[in-house]
Amino acid sequence: MGIAFGPLFAGPMSELYGRSPVYRVSYVFFWIFSWPVAFAPNISVFLIFRFITGFCCAAFLSVAGGSVSDIFAGHEVAIPTALYTTAPFIGPMLGPLIGGCVNQNTTWRWSYRLLLVWIFIEVLLIFGLVPETYEPALRKEKAKRIRKSTGDSSFYAPLDKREGTLFLMIFVSCYRPFELLFFDTMCLLLNLWTSIVFGILYLTFQAYPYIFAVNHGFDIQSTGLAFIGLGIGMGMGTVTNIALIMYTHKQHPGVEPPPEARLLTGEVGAVIVPLSLFWLAFTSYPHVHWIAPVIASSFFGVGFMLCFSSTFTYLVSAYRPMAASAMAANAFARSSFAAAFPLFAGQMYTALGTDGATALLAGVMTIAAPLPFIFRRIGARQRAKSRFASH
Known part of the structure; x- marks a missing residue:
């Protein structure tokens, strides 16, 4: 929930003061408040500061999308956005992978001590290598220099x-x-759709201990390694997404494709996600080799990346003057779902089993599969009515 609320503050603040100050301040506070997490004396302190660190580090979920829109012109923004989209979603794969190795061989506290080192390195890189990119902030700084030099x-x-x-x-x-x-129809619809997909991603994470630890006898480290399939799938999804973007540009030679054209990748992803979840559900049995659910998870990663990249690219293209705020709205919605869905994961997987629970998720995504096709059809009409979107 910290990650849900953080972008609501950081995204608009970057449009008030610029991207660079928000990056620097948020990540310095992220590092400072990670110390109480690593050395928490009890669960209460741990949870309070986990919320605070989530709030502080969330700037990159909204502001970075704004930075991409600052740097690249409209006809160039799709591929950089696709690459940017990969980064925050590779994290949920790397986390269990690295965390499994750390926790099996040391204690959970070393997961956060390792993060302290990594966050400090990133703070140095942000101060040393990340310039301001927001044009109004650059104009403000230029006016200040002129006033100082001319009086x-x-x-x-x-x-x-x-x-x-x-x-x-x-x-x-x-x-x-x-x-x-709440007042832009396409933004609301896209955010609800991606929130369901994101919530189901985090719900699916809860299936891994059941599938690999319970059914296949994996230890903590090996269960973390099982997430590699998901990461490979996300990488494949990024490559597929870039190919689809290039195809879209060929369909609109010499002009910037309309934002609705970006939803083509979402249509492909919306079909792959339920198919991969059904595959994961019915290969989760102990007598099925463990590689089968790993391969299924890789295709889920492909579909997931295509769904999210299409939404991110649409938001950056359609709401260009306020891209950071649009990304903040998306981050709030999807992170809220991701916080809520795992709360009932244990009960669901205990009651329905790995096959029944995962098949239920696949059924939900099957019902949601037509949504990007509908969004692509109605998008231009809804955007024309919007007081926020570029026309």
Whole structure:
């Protein structure tokens, strides 16, 4: 839930003060508040600071999408967005993979001590290598330099002329993702669809201990290694996504494809996801070789990446002036689902078994499969009615 609420603050703040300050401040606080997590004396302290660290590190789930839209023109943004999309979703695969090795051979605290080292390295890289990319913030800095060099106070940028108190400006900025979420039809529909997919991803993670530890007798480290299949699938999904993007550009030579054209990859992903989940469900038995569910999970990774990349690219393309806020709205919705779905995973897998529970998830995704086809059909009409989207 920290990751859900963090982008609501960080995304709009980056449109008020620029991307670079938000990256730097958020990651410094992420490092500082990770210390109480690593050395927590009890579960209460652990959970409180896990929420705070999630809130602090969430800037990259929303602001980075804005940075991509800053750097690349509209006709160039799709492939960089596809590559950016891979990063936050490779994490859930690397986490169990590395964490399994750490926890089996040391203690859980070393997972967070290792993170402390990694976060500190990233803080140094962010301060040393990440420049400001947000044009209004760059204009504000340029106006400041001109005022200083000339002594003429008449030079100003639009960000210098914001009216109202700082609190009011922050409140209005943080309200914007909710505006998009509740008053823009396409943003709401896409966020609900991807939230279901994301929630089911985290629910599926709960199946791994049942499939590999209980059914196949894997230890903690080996269960973590089983996530490699999902990571390979996400990599394959990224390559497939880039190929589909190039195909889309060929269909619109010389012009920027409309945002709805980006949903083609989502249509392919919406078909692959339920098929791969059915495959995972009915290969989860102890008498079936463990490689079968690993391969099934790789195809789930392909479909998952295609679904999310299409949504991210659509949001960055359609809501370009406020891409960070659009990504913040998506991060809030999907992370809320990801927080809620695992709460009933244990009971569901205990009651229905690995085959029944995973097949139930596959059934839900089968029902949801037509959604991107519908979104692609109605998208242009809904975007024309939107007061937020680019027309």
